[in-house]
Amino acid sequence: MGVFMSFRFTSKTLSGAAAMVAFGASLAAAQSGPTSTRRIPISKEAGGEVSTAKSDTVTLYKTDTLRLTNTVTRVDTVTNTVTNTVTRVDTVTVAPTVRLPNGLYFGIGAGVMAPNGALFTPNSAGPSAQAQLGWQGAKNIIGLRADANWAKPGEDSRYAGQQADPDILNFSADAKLQLPFFNHLFGAQHRFALYGIGGYTHTMYKNLPMRAQGLGTDGAIVVIPGQANWTHQNGWNAGGGASLMWGRTELFVESRVLAFNNDAIPQARQMPFMLGINFY
Numbered sequence: 001m002g003v004f005m006s007f008r009f010t011s012k013t014l015s016g017a018a019a020m021v022a023f024g025a026s027l028a029a030a031q032s033g034p035t036s037t038r039r040i041p042i043s044k045e046a047g048g049e050v051s052t053a054k055s056d057t058v059t060l061y062k063t064d065t066l067r068l069t070n071t072v073t074r075v076d077t078v079t080n081t082v083t084n085t086v087t088r089v090d091t092v093t094v095a096p097t098v099r100l101p102n103g104l105y106f107g108i109g110a111g112v113m114a115p116n117g118a119l120f121t122p123n124s125a126g127p128s129a130q131a132q133l134g135w136q137g138a139k140n141i142i143g144l145r146a147d148a149n150w151a152k153p154g155e156d157s158r159y160a161g162q163q164a165d166p167d168i169l170n171f172s173a174d175a176k177l178q179l180p181f182f183n184h185l186f187g188a189q190h191r192f193a194l195y196g197i198g199g200y201t202h203t204m205y206k207n208l209p210m211r212a213q214g215l216g217t218d219g220a221i222v223v224i225p226g227q228a229n230w231t232h233q234n235g236w237n238a239g240g241g242a243s244l245m246w247g248r249t250e251l252f253v254e255s256r257v258l259a260f261n262n263d264a265i266p267q268a269r270q271m272p273f274m275l276g277i278n279f280y
């Protein structure tokens with residue numbers, strides 16, 4: 001009876017028991033709560049790390065590769081095209097450049113002289129040479145030239161007894177007319193020209209037989225024997241030629257008539273055919 005009484009439920013006993021139950025429940029809830037919280041962040045962190053790793057790798061690799069490849073290829077292509085264009089301009093600029101000379105020139109020539117007029121009957125063709133000095137630009141129509149011409153007529157067998165090794169010297173002062181036609185007949189680098197030339201000529205000769213005016217009483221040709229001393233006569237010359245120029249050199253071929261008059265003879269004429277060269 002005493003024992004039963006000692007376990008008698010009172011209000012204080014019930015309150016203590018309720019407090020103990022509540023404390024135990026709090027301890028159980030505290031132990032189980034952290035476990036659930038830790039698992040959720042672990043799952044999220046694992047997923048975030050995987051997503052971030054994939055996004056960074058793909059973006060960096062693709063962007064860098066495309067930028068480097070496209071930039072290098074386009075710059076190289078444009079650079080090569082510009083270089084080719086500059087090369088073509090240089091070629092066109094250098095090739096057509098031609099410098100034509102102007103002004104003073106000198107030269108020499110050689111060929112053969114054919115006698116005519118009073119010189120024809122007692123003389124035959126012989127060698128001839130000349131030297132010239134002039135002024136004329138490659139594109140100038142009008143020019144000036146002075147030249148000295150030497151000729152040695154050959155002997156005619158019928159009048160050999162009246163010949164004694166003749167010589168003729170001609171000194172001419174001429175105007176030269178260069179015609180503006182067919183200049184590029186042989187291309188842009190070579191200038192071709194046709195020209196006419198003429199003016200005053202002073203002639204000196206010795207030992208030169210010539211045909212006299214009229215005929216002898218028997219109808220034969222009268223020949224005046226050559227004189228050992230130099231004889232001087234005034235006269236004229238006229239003719240023309242063609243030239244081909246490259247750089248500062250000019251090759252020419254020409255023919256003229258060199259003539260003088262004498263009261264006792266018909267007009268005496270020389271016809272030199274010359275091949276020569278001029279230097280500017």
